[in-house]
Amino acid sequence: MRLAFMGSPDFAVPALRALHAAGHEIAAVYCQPPRPAGRGQKETPCPVHRAALDLGLPVRTPARLRRDAAEHDAFAALDLDAAVVAAYGLILPRAMLDAPRRGCINIHASLLPRWRGAAPIHAAILAGDRETGITIMRMEEGLDTGPMLLAEAMPIAPDATAGALHDALAAMGARLVLRALAEDPAAIPQPEAGVTYAPKLTKADGRLDWAAEAAALERRVRALNPWPGTFFDHGGEQVRVLAARVEPGAGVPGMLLDDAGLVATGTAALRLLRLQRPGRAAQDADAFLRGFALPRGTVLG
The missing domain is CATH 3.40.50.170 (Formyl transferase, N-terminal domain)
Structure with a gap:
């Protein structure tokens, strides 16, 4: 043909x-x-x-x-x-x-x-x-x-x-x-x-709104991987979130509930599992947090 x-x-x-x-x-x-x-x-x-x-x-x-x-x-x-x-x-x-x-x-x-x-x-x-x-x-x-x-x-x-x-x-x-x-x-x-x-996506769609439900945020992390990617602001950097998991937890949306990457959301909490700084290699959360501390009580942007 x-x-x-x-x-x-x-x-x-x-x-x-x-x-x-x-x-x-x-x-x-x-x-x-x-x-x-x-x-x-x-x-x-x-x-x-x-x-x-x-x-x-x-x-x-x-x-x-x-x-x-x-x-x-x-x-x-x-x-x-x-x-x-x-x-x-x-x-x-x-x-x-x-x-x-x-x-x-x-x-x-x-x-x-x-x-x-x-x-x-x-x-x-x-x-x-x-x-x-x-x-x-x-x-x-x-x-x-x-x-x-x-x-x-x-x-x-x-x-x-x-x-x-x-x-x-x-x-x-x-x-x-x-x-x-x-x-x-x-x-x-x-x-x-x-x-x-399904409208066209932009990079701005990747910003994580911690007031949303944890389940919706987890889906956003997967839905925007690899492009445009999801991210939060901290320490003057945009940190990419490549994988996450819903877990129990409650607090001010965006607040770290422990020292291992558990973030309070609008409903439940989101465990950050894989992260990446600009210009750096992606890392599992435990390795990432050894070089980029996110202590309990920090509120992410």
Whole structure:
């Protein structure tokens, strides 16, 4: 089948590699343009760009699509059977959605209509959902509103981080999109009930609000690991919290209840298990606290 692939982050790479390995003809790979990264702010291609070059595939990196008629014409000229989209990062205009014979097929990391939007993996953990999954859908102009072709669920483990769930869902998405292309299942409209949205996250979302419930804070630590990460302020530094556990305890929210990293919250307490200072390696709490004391009675920011 003659395809275009449209994706940018690590989540999309397994699908690109699976499509290539399955023998599909990938006429073009679309991804976000290279961006400055690292200490030297060197222009760096995104993960899909790097994977496409590794596979010897042609890459296109338009900065915008919506009002670029030349890009629309170039896409139509590819004469595609379908386009596979996975976390591309640009909105596709109607002219491009309609160009492939079987349309544009999206790999979405939730069980639609729950968690439409930019951060469905994080949102599922934050909400305490017990399961998530992949939905393969045919795209339309609305935000993740298109009819569904395939869906498959997976449980969310009690200790799952966004990073671990991301990798499992990326592999599932690669497998399911191959099925969707091979089987061409009937499209089923999404239910009107149960729609929720997962907005894009920023680094500010990682600040821990100690007045919240301990269970919600523990989920936030997992949901924002590895990015954007959760943190608190102390001693003029932002200290990252990489792992935590809910334990009994009560006190002023943010106050250390012992010398081993037990923090009072709005309800119960949170045991800090793994921490990281800026520019330093991550450490388990006992090792971290030997070099960065957080004594009982300290109130964290």
